[in-house]
Amino acid sequence: MCGIAGLIHRGKSTNIGREMQNMLQSLKHRGPDSTGYALYGDGNTDNYILRFKVGENVKEGSSAKIEDPSVYDSRKEKVNSEILTAGAKIIEEERITPYCFRYVIKCDDDLLELAQKIESVEMTEILSLGKSLELVKDIGDASVVADQYSLNNFNGTHGIGHTRMATESGVDIRSAHPFWGYPFSDVSVVHNGQLTNYWNTRRKLEKIGMRFMSNCDSELIAVYLATKIREEIDLEDAMKTSLDDLDGVFTYLVATKDKLGMAKDYMAAKPMVLYESDDLVVLASEEVAIRSLLPHEIDTHDPYEGVVKVWQA
Amino acid sequence: MASVKDHKSHEMGLHDETLTGRTQQVFFNSEESANFFYDDSYEVDINKRAEIDVEKLLCLEVNKKIKDLMKQGYGTIVLKNPGAKHSLGVGILNKLNLIVEGSLGYFGIGSIDGPVVRISGRVGWSCAENMMAGKVVIEKNAGSCFGAAIRGGDLICKGSVGARSGIDMKGGTIIIGGNAGAFTGFMMQRGRIIILGDVGPNLGDSLYDGTIFVGGKITSLGADAVQAEMTDLDVGWLKRKLKVAEIEKKVDFSKMTKIVSGKKLWNYDNLEPSERKGAI
Numbered sequence: 001m002c003g004i005a006g007l008i009h010r011g012k013s014t015n016i017g018r019e020m021q022n023m024l025q026s027l028k029h030r031g032p033d034s035t036g037y038a039l040y041g042d043g044n045t046d047n048y049i050l051r052f053k054v055g056e057n058v059k060e061g062s063s064a065k066i067e068d069p070s071v072y073d074s075r076k077e078k079v080n081s082e083i084l085t086a087g088a089k090i091i092e093e094e095r096i097t098p099y100c101f102r103y104v105i106k107c108d109d110d111l112l113e114l115a116q117k118i119e120s121v122e123m124t125e126i127l128s129l130g131k132s133l134e135l136v137k138d139i140g141d142a143s144v145v146a147d148q149y150s151l152n153n154f155n156g157t158h159g160i161g162h163t164r165m166a167t168e169s170g171v172d173i174r175s176a177h178p179f180w181g182y183p184f185s186d187v188s189v190v191h192n193g194q195l196t197n198y199w200n201t202r203r204k205l206e207k208i209g210m211r212f213m214s215n216c217d218s219e220l221i222a223v224y225l226a227t228k229i230r231e232e233i234d235l236e237d238a239m240k241t242s243l244d245d246l247d248g249v250f251t252y253l254v255a256t257k258d259k260l261g262m263a264k265d266y267m268a269a270k271p272m273v274l275y276e277s278d279d280l281v282v283l284a285s286e287e288v289a290i291r292s293l294l295p296h297e298i299d300t301h302d303p304y305e306g307v308v309k310v311w312q313a
Numbered sequence: 314m315a316s317v318k319d320h321k322s323h324e325m326g327l328h329d330e331t332l333t334g335r336t337q338q339v340f341f342n343s344e345e346s347a348n349f350f351y352d353d354s355y356e357v358d359i360n361k362r363a364e365i366d367v368e369k370l371l372c373l374e375v376n377k378k379i380k381d382l383m384k385q386g387y388g389t390i391v392l393k394n395p396g397a398k399h400s401l402g403v404g405i406l407n408k409l410n411l412i413v414e415g416s417l418g419y420f421g422i423g424s425i426d427g428p429v430v431r432i433s434g435r436v437g438w439s440c441a442e443n444m445m446a447g448k449v450v451i452e453k454n455a456g457s458c459f460g461a462a463i464r465g466g467d468l469i470c471k472g473s474v475g476a477r478s479g480i481d482m483k484g485g486t487i488i489i490g491g492n493a494g495a496f497t498g499f500m501m502q503r504g505r506i507i508i509l510g511d512v513g514p515n516l517g518d519s520l521y522d523g524t525i526f527v528g529g530k531i532t533s534l535g536a537d538a539v540q541a542e543m544t545d546l547d548v549g550w551l552k553r554k555l556k557v558a559e560i561e562k563k564v565d566f567s568k569m570t571k572i573v574s575g576k577k578l579w580n581y582d583n584l585e586p587s588e589r590k591g592a593i
Contacts, residue, residue, distance in 0.1 A: 266514075268457060268476035268495055271438055287397035287437055288418050295396065297415060300435055301454045302475035304513055305495040 001165045002192045003027030005284040006253040007293070008158035008260040008311050012279070013042050017146065017154025023289040024142035024161045030285060031163035033059070034176035035145040036137030038128070038188035038255055039159040040313075047091055047104050048185070049134055051127040052118060053173060054079065055099035057139045062170030067123075069098045075121050076101065082117040096149055097138070112183040125174060125213050130186035132156070132257050137176040157313040158260050160253045162190040174214040179222035182211055184229050186257040191218035192285055193250030193270045201246065221252050239263045239308045253283065261310040268305035275300045281311045351406045351426070353380065357388035359410050368394040372401055383407055397437065402430065419456070422449055438475070441468050444485065450559060457494065460487045463504070469558045476513065479506045482523065488558045496535065498525050498572075507551065509562055517572050525572040526551060528564055537578035541571045
């Protein structure tokens, strides 16, 4: 089933960490296996924020293995070395969990080379790399993950999130949402639905050099959009073409440094409720999530089939 | 009527079995009268009123409270602070005046038989699914699968609704004051849908029977849905029905579009004569 949610404040910054936590916690019944947040902070014009993992957190159905934590230290040192080799500089480093890290780094804008070097280290995956995006995902409900990663006081303008009910792949971090739009700064995607042309489309994208880190069909949307961004296609146009290029039933949210977008397939088989005002846009799989932020009476509606919408922060 | 061999599927060797056909209509038999009454039906007084604050209650607790209040003879129940919670007000098989002050989540007011329900906010997916009788009025918008598989009653949304409204409906009337999404009336088998606004693609797809009236634009018709001529009888019925629905929108009923089944998709040829008469 899965639950997705997103919000964007127009022209102001608030505690979106707490807001997204409230929304995702109220969608827990749609997906109790893992929770993910893509939060867009107030922005750092000089440095990049890098979130990565060097190991997995695993539950049922996953082919990944729980490893001895001692290997994480050596991998982390190798990542540090690769960052330096790529010509970047580590400004700050923080260990959030035994396997997840948050770094502030200084580098030029060739993120692909940097990303490739970092991910050349065994079991290492970049969760996000951007000037405002911070992507966090792990096993557990919204409160568990928010507490674990200290998201309760995260200020920013917008964010998207996901509660996952594992169906087509196992319970682990690599299959959890959101997915980063590798290797582009500040692009993230969450999805509710099933893509039926996943393998065919994945093979096409792999042939042109795009990277996949999981077997989760939702990752395809992030990679697909990243391909379009590489071709310098506008986000909204890319989302529109996705409705024809992706088969299946789906509703997805995408966020960039200053935008939030939603797309719904032609069958409209996956839910999405939208509240829109002059200063705030909130979307969720169920209205109950929107009510966790706005308990007073408001007007909401379901966007129709084949709808693509993009909002500016 | 087209012969069996006229269908392409039959030329391909599909669906060539002889069907006996079987009506879904249940005829009343006084010897089976016990089957037509519910165990949990109560004598209630519409003037006896109670309120339930839903905010801190689970849906199961709310539905149980409604039942308990009906047992005590309360005929008017107000749900306060519903907070878009799911499955509120389901399974009411009784005369009741239920007022919802706010919005409902998914599967609200499902499987009801008899109550009059007024909702001041919005409803989520599958509102009033399997409704048998009664009247439900929603002041704002509704999600997808609005009135899925209803058998009877009047289901009214003054705003717009999502996709697949009236899917699999087998009777009753759905009235939509605004627009409707894709696949409205999908596999509808009986009853009527009235949409005063525009409607999305594949209207009446695989429509078996029933009638859909549209006041605005139709994006596209689904398989086997065809346009039929509006009659004076239709106009008269629409006028009366809209009045009952409390929708104060000026409508030129004669200019509405009427959609019915083309009856080319299903095995109408194989129905028994009496059923064929009913179907046609």
